[in-house]
Amino acid sequence: MTDQRSQAEIVRQSLKRRYRKERRFRLYGMTAIAIALLSLVVLFTDIIGKGYTGFIKTTMTLEVVLDGEQMYLDDASDKDQMSMADFQAPIITALQKHFPEVEERKDLRELSRLAGSYASNQIKDLLARQPELLGTTQTMEFLVHDTVSVYVKHADNPAYSIRLSEQQQRWVDELVEKGVVDTGFNDVFFSRGDSREPSNAGILGAIVGSLLTMVVTLVIAFPVGVAAAVYLEEFAPQNKFTDFIEVNINNLAAVPSIIFGLLGLAVFIGVFGLPRSVPVLGGLVLALMTLPTIIISSRAAIKSVPPSIREAAEGIGASKMQVVLHHVVPLAMPGMMTGSIIGMAQALGETAPLLLIGMVAFIVEIPDGFFSSATVLPVQIYLWASSAEQGFVELASAGIMILLSFMITMNALAIWLRKRLERRW
C-alpha cells in the first residue's frame, strides 16, 4: 500500500517536470515554424524593398532648341551629316538655361552628365523621323543618368548619393524642386530588352524569351509526359524493362538541374548542332527536366480514376485503347494539367541549365522567333544581380517580382483547376 502511494507520489512529482518538457517541446516546434515563416517574410520584404524603385523611372523634361549650327547639321535628312552631328550640344544648352552661372568647361561636362547616355540618341531619332523639325524648339522628355536616378529615388538615404559630386547633387535638387526632374511609372522597363544602362534596360525581351521557351517546353513535355504516364499505367507489361523505365524516371526527378545543362551542351549543341542561346534549345532542355514531374503527377491522376469506369467501358465492348482514350484520359485530364502547370512553373524559374547552353548572352533585341537568340526571366535576373551598379540591383528585384507574380499566377491557376475540375470519386 505504502509502496503504491509512493509510486503515485513519484509520478505526481515528476508530472510538473514532464509537463514543462512538453511545453518546451511545443515551443521548439513553434519556433521552427516561426523561423521558416520569418525567412519567407524577410525574403519577400527584402525583395520588394529593394525592387519597388525598379518600377519608377526618373525623367527630365527640357526645352530643347534644335539649333542646326550648334549641332553642325544643316540638313537632317542627310545621313552622312546625321552620323557626324553633335546631338549632345542642345541638351547641354537646355540644361545650361536652368543654371546660367555654369560656364566653365569642366562644370558643363559635369552638368551634361545628368542626362542619360541615350538622350542624344533620342534627339537623333526624332530628327531622323522628322527632319523638318531642325531649327525648332521642342519640349522633350529624357531619361536621366542612372546615378541621378538612383539619387532621386533614394533622396532620404545618403548612401546612394556617393556617385554624384556635391555640385551635381545641388543641381539635381534644384531641378527636382523646379519640377524639371520628375519620377513616373517605368514604362521603359516593360517595353525594352536589356541595355548597358540600367535606366534604359527593360524586361520585355526576357519575358518574351521565357514565353517562347515555355511554349517549346509545354509542346514537348506535356504530350510526351502524358503518353508516357498512360503507357506505364495502362499498357506496360510487368517486366524488367518497365521497372528500368520507372527507376529512370524517379532518378531523373532528383538529378541536379545543372546536369541537364551539360546534356544540352554535349548532345543538343555538340551532336545535333543546334545553335546556342535559342528558345528551342532552352525549351528542349527544360522539357527533359520537367518530364519526370509531369509523368509522376499524370500517373497519380490516372490511378485516381476508379476501376468502375474502366469496367463499364470494357463491358460495353470498348477496346483497351478506347477505354483509355475515351474515358480514363479525359477524366484524369484536370489532374494531369495541374501537375503540368506546376512543372511548368518550376521550369519557368529554372536558371542553372540555361547558363550552360548560352542563354546568358547580352541580348538587346526582343526575340522574334524560336530560333533567335534570347534570354529568359531568371537568367536576366541573374545577369542584373551580378552587375555591381545599384541601378541594376533594383531592376533585378523588380524582375524577381515579375517572375514571382508569373509563378504565383500559374500556381493559383493550378489550384483553381484542381478545385474546379477534379472530381472526388
Add this chain to the structure above:
Amino acid sequence: MQTANLLPLILVIAVIAYGLSYMRSRAVAEPIGGIRNLKALPFYYAARAALWCAIPALIVLALWAGFEGKVIQNYVVASLPAELAPESDGQASLILSQINNVAAGKLDPQFVPPEVVGAADLLDALKQRSASFKATLVILLAVLGAAYAWTRVQPHINARENVERTLRWIFFVCAAVAVLTTVGIVFSVIFETFRFFGKVPITEFLFGTSWSPQTALRADQVGSDGAFGIIPLFTGTLLISAIALLVAVPVGLLSAVYLSEYATRPARAVIKPLLEMLAGVPTVVYGFFAALTVAPFIRDLAESIGLEASSQSALAAGLVMGVMIIPFVSSLSDDVINAVPQTLRDGSLALGATQSETMKNVIFPAALPGIMGGILLAASRAIGETMIVVMAAGLAANLTANPLDSVTTVTVQIVTLLTGDQEFDSAKTLAAFALGMMLFIVTLALNVVALKIVRKYREQYD
C-alpha cells in the same frame, strides 16, 4: 525550305489524307450496306491515313534536321586545302566560325583567306541543296504514305487495330524518353570525362588539393599547367551543404512534428502552403537574397564582433540554401510521421506518456529510417544546388572549414568553366564534364540509397 515551315505542311497533308480517307471509307461502305459492315469505323481509316502520312515524314525530317548541320560542316572542313586544314579541334572551330560568319554575311570576305570564302560559298550551296532535298523527300514521303493508306481503305481491313498498335508504340517511345535522357546524360559526361583523364591523371583529379583551372595561353607563362585537384571543391561543397542541413534539418523536422501532432486543422491549412511557398521560390531569387542581403549582413555582423569574414562567405550561401530546403525536409518528414500507425501513438498515450514523450520515444524511432532517407534526399539537393552558390559563394578554391571564409563548390566551377566562350577541347572545358560526372554519381548514389531506405520503411508499415 526551313524545318519550321515543313512541320505545318506535313500537318496539312495529314489533314487532307484524313479527310480523303474518311470520305473514301464512307464511299466503300455505301454499296455493302453502310459503315456497320466495315471492319472499323471511318474515323480509324482516316486516322490510319494521317499516321501513315505523318510518322515516316516526321522521322525523316527529325533525323535530317538533327544531322545536316554536322554533316555539312564536316564536308566543308574536309574540302579545305591542305595548308588550311586544321591541326587541332580548337583551330577547326576557329576556321568553322570564320566560315559561318562569312556565309552569314557577318564578316567581310576581304579579311579572310580566299579559301575560307570559297568554303563559305560551298557551305551556302550545300545548305541550300540540303534544304531542297529535305523538303522534297519529306513531302514525297508524306504524300506516298497518305496515298498508300488511302488505297488500303477496304472494308475487310481492321484499321482500328493498326491505329491502336501504332499508338501503343508511340506511347512506349514516349515512356522510353526517360531512359534515353539518362543514357544521354551518362554519355554526354562520360566521353568528355575520359578525354579529360587523358590530359589530367585521374589520381591527380581525385586526390589533388589544389584547384586552379586557368590554363595559360602561352606555354612559358607562370602556372601554365593549371591544377585540377577536386578536394577543395568537395570540401567547399560539403561545408556549404552541411551548413544548409544544420539549418534545414532541425527547423524542417520540428515544423513537421508540430504540424502533424500539435497544430489545429485551420493552422495547418494555412502554414503548410506557406512553407511550401519556400520550395516554389526560384533558386535565382534565393541567390539574389544570399548575395545582396545575407552575405553583407553576415560580414558586417562578423566585423562588429571582431571577426574577419569574406563578403562571399560559405555561411551566407549555406544559410540561405538551408532555408530553401526546409520545406523539402518538412514535407518528407511529415509523410513519414503520418505513416507511423495510429495504434503506436494511441498505445503510448494510453500508457500515460505525454505527446512529446510519445513523439520522442515512440514515433521518432519508428520514423527514423524514413527521416534519414529524407535527409539524404535533402543533402543531394544541397550538393546539386547551383544558383545560390554561383551568386553567393566565391570562385577561389580555398581548402578551409571556416564558414566565414569564401569557398567554391563543384556546381560553381561547372558554371564558371562552361559559361562564356570556350574551346571544346581544352582541359578546362573537359574538367567541367568530369565535375559533372562526379556530381551525377554522388547525387545518384544518395538518391538511390535514400529511396531504398524510404521504400523499405514504407513496406514495414503497409
